[in-house]
Amino acid sequence: MNHSDIIEILRQRPSVHKLCYGGFIQEALKLKENVYAVPLKALGFASESGYTSQYVVEICEGNVEQKQFDSLLKQGEQALPVIALVVILDNACSPENMEADAERQLLIPEKITGWSAGESLVPFAYITCDKEQHFFRVVPPHSRRRQRLGFGNTGSDYSSQISKMVECAEKDEHFLFAISLYKDALAEDNQIFRIARFFSCLESLAYKIKSDEFPSRKAVKALLGLDEGAMMQLNIGGKEYKFDRIEIAGRLRDKLFHGVPFKESDLNSQSKHVFELIKCEPELIASSLRDDCELEFARWANGASNGLKQTKRGNS
Known part of the structure; x- marks a missing residue:
């Protein structure tokens, strides 16, 4: 699957795009006739690097020089690879129903993609697209509800x-x-x-x-x-x-x-x-x-x- 094929898939409408981190695949995969897994740029570790530096300064009362911070960024630049799970739908409806439809269709393909990557996929965002509008939301972890x-x-x-x-x-x-x-x-x-x-x-x-x-x-x-x-x-x-x-x-x-x-x-x-x-x-x-x-x-x-x-x- 070449670059133009991937762009065409990502731009098809109506569609639901589920962004996940944690798994790395080397090329785009056709999972079903209307379901694809597309590798994207890694999230990197910028937030974690900033948090680490802040901890050193505020908690440990240490110093973090710019070159040290840049080194942290470099170490983590390939961390948290991202995969877009894309479901091409037949018909557009409400964003909630489109997302629910996509989730049903992804139940097995998502597991197989995780198996291929050797890691569990962790969703962090949904983008729902019809021919006129785009709807998007993030999926924060629910650890505080435990x-x-x-x-x-x-x-x-x-x-x-x-x-x-x-x-x-x-x-x-x-x-x-x-x-x-x-x-x-x-x-x-x-x-x-x-x-x-x-x-x-x-x-x-x-x-x-x-x-x-x-x-x-x-x-x-x-x-x-x-x-x-x-x-x-x-x-x-x-x-x-x-x-x-x-x-x-x-x-x-x-x-x-x-x-x-x-x-x-x-x-x-x-x-x-x-x-x-x-x-x-x-x-x-x-x-x-x-x-x-x-x-x-x-x-x-x-x-x-x-x-x-x-x-x-x-x-x-």
Whole structure:
């Protein structure tokens, strides 16, 4: 694909352009008939270089000469390569609907591009173009919205809890591996895959409980202290859903792990009504499993997790 071909693609209307950093590709890629990945100039590290210099001066009370600052800029000039994911649409409508349409079409191509680049792509802006207007917005990270369950975000309790988790991760490689699985789950944008990943995280913490008598799903429930069932009850659009989230997550993980599509027939008779919820509102189940993981990490770091027992559970 030559330069003129790329320019033609970028100028087609109507279209949505999703700008991402973090992955490097050497040439423009045609991902589908109407979806393209185009490498752009790197963002560089100018902001980070300025911040570093300011920190040296204001916090460390040091000096930063111009040649030192220029050196920082030079070191980071190729950092944060940018890829434009471009979706050519058939029809123009509202910017919100065009963007939503593009997101649906990018769900798989974006993952494949990330695989090609060897990195996860991080979106930072959307540009929506029709034949007459351009709409654009940035996508700031939402780190300030983060909430943890079980202990606050500030204060001595929070600091103490984090210190315990760091100490535990340094001493216990198995705990560190579970943290890694959890991190992978948080990075997953497919909510059904996220459910499966959270279950795998919990299962890894239940390794001392697992046995012939306590297979995966039963072991995870024992880990969480929910031997009688991890029941959830939701009302969505006036319809009641009552189900065991660990049963659902475990069955879903088993199917995905073996490369088999998850079907309604994979659920037991008590859970078949939940298939609609899994397909339409999977984030509700994923959110609950995320909370399970967070609480279990805290228990583990405090030495209170059922997963730390030295012997496998029996009938008692």
